[in-house]
Amino acid sequence: MAAAALGAAGSGAAKSVLLKVVILGDGGVGKSSLMNRFVNNEFDAQSFHTIGVEFLNKVVALNNESYTLQIWDTAGQERFKSLRTPFYRGADCCLLVFGIDDEQSFRNLTMWKKEFLYYADVADPEHFPFVVVGNKIDVRARQVRSEDAEAWCKANGGLAYFETSAKEAIKVEQAFLAAAQQVPKSDGPVATDYSNSVNLAETPGKRTCCL
Numbered sequence: 001m002a003a004a005a006l007g008a009a010g011s012g013a014a015k016s017v018l019l020k021v022v023i024l025g026d027g028g029v030g031k032s033s034l035m036n037r038f039v040n041n042e043f044d045a046q047s048f049h050t051i052g053v054e055f056l057n058k059v060v061a062l063n064n065e066s067y068t069l070q071i072w073d074t075a076g077q078e079r080f081k082s083l084r085t086p087f088y089r090g091a092d093c094c095l096l097v098f099g100i101d102d103e104q105s106f107r108n109l110t111m112w113k114k115e116f117l118y119y120a121d122v123a124d125p126e127h128f129p130f131v132v133v134g135n136k137i138d139v140r141a142r143q144v145r146s147e148d149a150e151a152w153c154k155a156n157g158g159l160a161y162f163e164t165s166a167k168e169a170i171k172v173e174q175a176f177l178a179a180a181q182q183v184p185k186s187d188g189p190v191a192t193d194y195s196n197s198v199n200l201a202e203t204p205g206k207r208t209c210c211l
């Protein structure tokens with residue numbers, strides 16, 4: 001979506017700019033865990049595979065403005081492809097996640113980026129705000145060198161790169177905020193009236209399943 005303004009109609013409440021943030025990457029790299037850490041500051045070692053798509057909201061302040069990050073957590077497993085791709089449309093920014101302990105998940109970043117750009121149908125694919133996340137840096141068995149991840153980011157238009165741990169709460173917030181911060185200002189805010197739908201800004205941390 002183009003960034004949209006949220007706020008209870010007639011309440012005089014301050015508007016919050018809505019940004020749709022999509023998280024992509026192989027199954028098991030920690031997408032749900034990153035979302036859960038960022039929104040609820042929780043980590044579940046028994047996290048289950050996502051089926052389809054879920055989203056959570058978090059209100060943040062950026063440059064003295066209020067933003068509602070609507071974070072869409074997608075299923076990484078190939079068999080759920082047709083369930084996740086319809087939700088790419090309208091994304092304002094995207095986190096491409098791999099596990100630093102899983103080389104294949106790093107190799108698959110190219111496929112994830114391509115899939116996203118194909119289905120999201122964004123106006124300016126060359127400059128779309130992607131942030132690359134190497135998760136699980138608390139794990140000792142590293143398979144992907146930081147230099148290689150940085151080189152991939154450079155070769156893909158100079159994308160920002162963060163190494164995170166959802167488990168130990170390392171750099172998770174920074175990665176999400178960096179993605180939000182890269183959304184071009186010209187995208188919004190658009191005066192959209194959400195008064196007749198669920199006021200997403202008032203349901204932070206509530207997990208909503210889209211299937």
Ligand SMILES: Nc1nc2c(ncn2[C@@H]2O[C@H](COP(=O)(O)OP(=O)(O)OP(=O)(O)O)[C@@H](O)[C@H]2O)c(=O)[nH]1
Binds near residue numbers: 028030031074166
């Ligand atoms: N050590 C460690 N484990 C993590 C971290 N993040 C996630 N995990 C674990 O990795 C497993 C997969 O995490 P999920 O968050 O379910 O992964 P996902 O990418 O959402 O997986 P799909 O839903 O299948 O796409 C779970 O057992 C998590 O507890 C991390 O930063 N460090």
